[in-house]
Amino acid sequence: MIEIKFFKSENLLFGFEASGHSMSAPHGQDLICAFVSSACLMAANTVTDVLMLNAFAAAEDGYMKLDIKENPISAQDILNGLMLHLCELQKDYPENINVIISEV
Secondary structure (H helix, E strand, C coil): EEEEEEEEEEEEEEEEEEECCCCCCCCCCCHHHHHHHHHHHHHHHHHHHHHHHHEEEEECCCCCEEEECCCHHHHHHHHHHHHHHHHHHHHHHCCEEEEEEEEE
16 A cells, blocks of 8 residues: 655644555556656656755655645645545555655
8 A cells, every 4th residue: 555644733734654565556657656656756856856845855765755844835736636545546546655744
């Protein structure tokens, strides 16, 4: 299962961590993993390379993390859009995707 944990503090999202595999198809053919990976990469790239926010980003097979260090208010539309998109995917694939909002 893919688990995506969004981090929230004082009603602001400041990052996410996605890990796991959906296991719905063989490696390299799994469309659910591709859906999630593509959405998360677009959000992280927009935050770091378009908005140029100070953030930590890391990605490897089955794992991605984005942690905005300063001014997360500038990324709220992007992170809320990502969360909405992934929650809708979770409705379609509840056995493969789990979205969690973590208050810190």
